[in-house]
Amino acid sequence: MIKVVKFGGSSLANAEQFKKVKAIIEADESRVFVVPSAPGRRFSGDDKVTDLLIHMYETAEKGGDFSAELEVIRGRFNEIIEGLELSDFSLEEEFREIGQMLQTDPQKDYTASRGEYLNGKILARYLGYHFIDSREVIFFNDEGNLNSYKTEKVMSQRLKECGRAVIPGFYGLGKDGNVKTFSRGGSDVTGSIVAQGCRADVYENWTDVSGCMVADPRIIKNPDVIRYVTYRELRELSYMGASVLHEDAIFPVRSCGIPINIKNTNAPEDEGTWIVESTCQKPDHLITGIAGKKGFCSVLIIKSMMNAEVGFGRKVLQAFEDNGISFEHMPSGIDTMTVVVHEDEFLHKEQKVVSAIHRLSSPDSVEIESNLALIAVVGRGMRSASGTAARLFTALADAHINIRMIDQGSSELNIIVGVENKDFENAIKAIYNTFVTSDHNEKQD
Numbered sequence: 001m002i003k004v005v006k007f008g009g010s011s012l013a014n015a016e017q018f019k020k021v022k023a024i025i026e027a028d029e030s031r032v033f034v035v036p037s038a039p040g041r042r043f044s045g046d047d048k049v050t051d052l053l054i055h056m057y058e059t060a061e062k063g064g065d066f067s068a069e070l071e072v073i074r075g076r077f078n079e080i081i082e083g084l085e086l087s088d089f090s091l092e093e094e095f096r097e098i099g100q101m102l103q104t105d106p107q108k109d110y111t112a113s114r115g116e117y118l119n120g121k122i123l124a125r126y127l128g129y130h131f132i133d134s135r136e137v138i139f140f141n142d143e144g145n146l147n148s149y150k151t152e153k154v155m156s157q158r159l160k161e162c163g164r165a166v167i168p169g170f171y172g173l174g175k176d177g178n179v180k181t182f183s184r185g186g187s188d189v190t191g192s193i194v195a196q197g198c199r200a201d202v203y204e205n206w207t208d209v210s211g212c213m214v215a216d217p218r219i220i221k222n223p224d225v226i227r228y229v230t231y232r233e234l235r236e237l238s239y240m241g242a243s244v245l246h247e248d249a250i251f252p253v254r255s256c257g258i259p260i261n262i263k264n265t266n267a268p269e270d271e272g273t274w275i276v277e278s279t280c281q282k283p284d285h286l287i288t289g290i291a292g293k294k295g296f297c298s299v300l301i302i303k304s305m306m307n308a309e310v311g312f313g314r315k316v317l318q319a320f321e322d323n324g325i326s327f328e329h330m331p332s333g334i335d336t337m338t339v340v341v342h343e344d345e346f347l348h349k350e351q352k353v354v355s356a357i358h359r360l361s362s363p364d365s366v367e368i369e370s371n372l373a374l375i376a377v378v379g380r381g382m383r384s385a386s387g388t389a390a391r392l393f394t395a396l397a398d399a400h401i402n403i404r405m406i407d408q409g410s411s412e413l414n415i416i417v418g419v420e421n422k423d424f425e426n427a428i429k430a431i432y433n434t435f436v437t438s439d440h441n442e443k444q445d
């Protein structure tokens, strides 16, 4: 059994957290490969080391004096080294090199990646594991995307040779020979690539919450944790704003059937959330999760007998495409078609789009409305249950919330409802109460 364990920034923010991480790794000998993030926030309002590094790069790039900033970052790492009592270990050589690079050839990705690199060095030493520099095992192509073929080949060979190892997250080697990072949060992707490389049995992703929540905890107090979520459900939830994992972290493990287990470094005994390809595990509730976003506009196009006109939809969509606007949803009715778009992309181009719709498709009228929020109710269990939509609409009606749009994806994995921005939070509470809270109450009775 092999597990790849990735620890997020809050799990490695200071020496105390490092000690918890070591205890977790030592508690299970199958935790063979470890992927660390850079130190995150130690308390609310604190800085993440990656943000400090990027800011320092910006100072250096403008030709400014970055030495005070470098000193603060050095302090963060030295605090960890001292807290772990690694008395014969130092990163002075590495800091000299970073200073030298900033002076002579400041590079954004190189600088940003040093948080993971240095944290990885400390962790490898603290655990007594090998250290593998990610630029030797993760490769990008000319377009700046992951070169999966080369990466998998080199990574799997290297992991096979070296036994227990720490592989820092977030970066690899660009085609130009320089360090290149993934987008922010990219250590999740590294973890997934390492799991693929060693054909791990599990990819454990350790963070500071006990898994994915059924709903946003900023709206619902102490929401339930989702025990099992499929990749497809997760995709629907993340698309609608739930932030769990970096989007690109799914593909490498999904392609070889490795499950992901989201775990809490501060409560390691909690089961966390399993993200899987498919499962027979019954969801705890009829729905798996609720997610949503504010700030959409709907463009309603009315034309009588539109159903008889071949190519009408294409002409309407052409108006959006010509203006560089992608659409999110497109529910349609008899003689009507609605195109839902992001407000911030659309507002400054609205009149251009409306006139293009008129020019291209000669509708009877076009009506625009803004302040639309979309909420996705997601769940594999909905497919086989009747009455889900009725319960959902009743919940919203009882809470006096006007539904402005309904879209049930043909996958039957989700129902999306549009409500006014001002009703967003209340709608989520009403849906949660109906599907989760009252479900708990019924089970207790």
Ligand code: ASP
Binding pocket: 008, 009, 037, 038, 048, 050, 051, 115, 169, 170, 183, 184, 185, 186, 187, 188
């Ligand atoms: N340290 C990087 C960030 O803050 C990458 C990561 O933590 O996953 O985005």
